[in-house]
Amino acid sequence: MVKETLDAPYSHYLFDAELSQKIDRRTIQEMEIDGFTLMEIAGSSAAKALLEDEELTHGVYLCGKGNNAGDALVVGRYLLQHHVDATIVFLSGSDDLSADTQKNLELLKKFDSDDKLTIFEEWGPFNPPEEFDFIIDGMLGTGLTSDVRGDYTKAVEWANRQPQPVFAMDIPTGLHADSGEIMECAIEANTTFTFGGRKLGLYLKDGPEKTGTIHYCELPFPNRFKEDCNTYLLDESWIQMTSPTPGQHKYNSGVLYIIAGSEGLTGAAIMAAKSAWAEGLGAVILICPRGVLSIYEQTLPSIIKKPVGSRNDFHFKDEHSGKVLEILSEKEGALLLGPGLGREQSTVQFVKGTLSQNNKPTVIDADGLWCLAQLEHLPKVNESEWILTPHPGELNRLVPNSELQKDSRLQTVREYAQTTGVTVLAKGLPGIIGTPAGKCYLTNYNTKYFSRAGSGDVLAGKVGAYLAFGQRPDTSCAYGLLKGKQKLEYYLQHHQDLPEPSDFI
Numbered sequence: 001m002v003k004e005t006l007d008a009p010y011s012h013y014l015f016d017a018e019l020s021q022k023i024d025r026r027t028i029q030e031m032e033i034d035g036f037t038l039m040e041i042a043g044s045s046a047a048k049a050l051l052e053d054e055e056l057t058h059g060v061y062l063c064g065k066g067n068n069a070g071d072a073l074v075v076g077r078y079l080l081q082h083h084v085d086a087t088i089v090f091l092s093g094s095d096d097l098s099a100d101t102q103k104n105l106e107l108l109k110k111f112d113s114d115d116k117l118t119i120f121e122e123w124g125p126f127n128p129p130e131e132f133d134f135i136i137d138g139m140l141g142t143g144l145t146s147d148v149r150g151d152y153t154k155a156v157e158w159a160n161r162q163p164q165p166v167f168a169m170d171i172p173t174g175l176h177a178d179s180g181e182i183m184e185c186a187i188e189a190n191t192t193f194t195f196g197g198r199k200l201g202l203y204l205k206d207g208p209e210k211t212g213t214i215h216y217c218e219l220p221f222p223n224r225f226k227e228d229c230n231t232y233l234l235d236e237s238w239i240q241m242t243s244p245t246p247g248q249h250k251y252n253s254g255v256l257y258i259i260a261g262s263e264g265l266t267g268a269a270i271m272a273a274k275s276a277w278a279e280g281l282g283a284v285i286l287i288c289p290r291g292v293l294s295i296y297e298q299t300l301p302s303i304i305k306k307p308v309g310s311r312n313d314f315h316f317k318d319e320h321s322g323k324v325l326e327i328l329s330e331k332e333g334a335l336l337l338g339p340g341l342g343r344e345q346s347t348v349q350f351v352k353g354t355l356s357q358n359n360k361p362t363v364i365d366a367d368g369l370w371c372l373a374q375l376e377h378l379p380k381v382n383e384s385e386w387i388l389t390p391h392p393g394e395l396n397r398l399v400p401n402s403e404l405q406k407d408s409r410l411q412t413v414r415e416y417a418q419t420t421g422v423t424v425l426a427k428g429l430p431g432i433i434g435t436p437a438g439k440c441y442l443t444n445y446n447t448k449y450f451s452r453a454g455s456g457d458v459l460a461g462k463v464g465a466y467l468a469f470g471q472r473p474d475t476s477c478a479y480g481l482l483k484g485k486q487k488l489e490y491y492l493q494h495h496q497d498l499p500e501p502s503d504f505i
């Protein structure tokens with residue numbers, strides 16, 4: 001069993017609707033903290049944040065009939081106390097509100113001593129106030145079960161056309177809490193206040209485009225109720241990147257072997273090797289077909305080169321595995337295999353032959369993944385630890401089981417990592433790390449800058465370097481992703497133009 005070391009704080013747990021509802025229910029039943037109290041804490045923490053950050057005078061509150069509307073009404077009550085007027089529209093009327101929401105409506109009315117509250121019982125007659133400066137979305141939360149319909153659609157479209165900021169309760173209406181799918185239409189929020197646990201859908205698929213800034217509000221849920229959660233948000237707030245201490249001898253501070261490059265594809269090997277070297281490894285050893293050695297002699301002075309085969313070999317062939325395995329056995333360390341290997345049949349056999357006798361912790365990327373997809377079984381020695389780094393196309397090729405492919409990418413990554421016992425770093429938006437224990441970690445930054453050719457090689461080099469420093473596979477992936485994010489942020493702060501993949505080295 002691969003030992004895993006990432007340990008997310010509870011504030012970074014990602015809940016689907018079912019888990020959210022289950023924890024709500026258990027807290028109410030077992031802790032005897034009633035739903036009204038939870039709603040009060042949710043709404044009051046959103047109101048507090050709004051009052052701290054914004055100058056507000058009059059809000060339009062779009063409300064459904066469930067508890068999501070109750071959160072909005074609590075916000076309304078607190079803001080009313082701060083002289084912020086409220087115009088409320090109930091999309092399904094106010095006769096059939098959930099009990100806690102009903103109670104909060106009564107309370108809100110009692111607080112309105114200066115007639116600062118206007119209520120519309122349906123969408124038709126709703127007339128927006130002449131001046132208002134924000135919209136609260138309390139229409140649908142985790143209770144959304146089908147496509148947004150009827151007047152809810154009209155209200156969503158209206159809100160999205162207004163220049164005023166929209167603040168969503170829990171999750172923007174129309175966004176599915178589990179998948180991040182837009183259910184026909186969805187609110188475009190400037191800020192989303194998410195209660196008790198971040199909702200998974202905020203980070204998947206269309207979620208990141210609809211949520212705006214995400215503000216997590218804690219609710220008094222006992223931590224032990226959260227243990228069923230197996231998906232987490234990865235960010236720098238809880239992963240301190242420790243720099244490895246260089247050893248006395250250069251080979252003591254980490255050795256990474258790289259099997260990469262072929263004629264026409266030496267750039268990939270160069271990027272990966274430079275990226276790994278930049279992390280401060282004791283040695284990066286590039287194993288290459290002898291025919292392309294001269295290119296590396298010129299471009300990679302700090303990297304040790306170990307050529308195999310003859311001067312006429314421009315890609316790896318089946319018969320090179322023996323020599324390569326001999327080289328790999330010389331030193332402890334990790335292996336990165338794949339960038340720029342090419343797709344010759346003999347290379348596929350070489351990959352099979354080499355990996356099936358390799359015990360080193362190994363990162364497999366790019367053409368290495370293509371080669372794996374040509375084989376019936378993963379040629380993995382049982383106790384060896386692998387990280388695969390597929391982009392979405394490579395992931396689909398790796399998972400031949402069509403049932404899995406139809407599932408969401410998150411589910412595919414989770415099941416693949418669990419069934420094969422490898423760690424998966426799936427590139428895309430979001431980036432997903434899937435572990436053999438069935439845990440998944442999602443990134444929340446824009447990965448579009450990393451989609452140009454070369455960025456993947458840089459990432460693979462970093463992940464390989466951390467593995468060579470002795471980090472666990474899950475942590476190596478997290479470090480690799482966050483390092484890229486740091487480099488990107490630094491670049492964008494200091495330059496006007498777009499970064500090249502080499503800027504991430």
Ligand SMILES: NC(=O)C1=CN([C@@H]2O[C@H](COP(=O)(O)OP(=O)(O)OC[C@H]3O[C@@H](n4cnc5c(N)ncnc54)[C@H](OP(=O)(O)O)[C@@H]3O)[C@@H](O)[C@H]2O)[C@@H](O)CC1
Nearest residue numbers: 024035038066067068140141142143144145146147148170
């Ligand atoms: N005590 C707690 O548990 C806490 C809960 N909290 C808050 O509660 C929220 C969950 O509340 P919830 O479960 O009441 O669901 P909610 O999202 O308000 O909507 C349900 C209503 O929507 C309707 N509906 C469904 N789909 C529809 C559609 N497509 N188009 C139109 N209507 C549709 C559906 O009607 P139905 O279809 O059943 O007739 C049902 O009446 C959660 O996100 C958080 O904000 C926090 O305050 C913390 C404490």
Ligand SMILES: [K+]
Nearest residue numbers: 140169171173
């Ligand atoms: K909402």
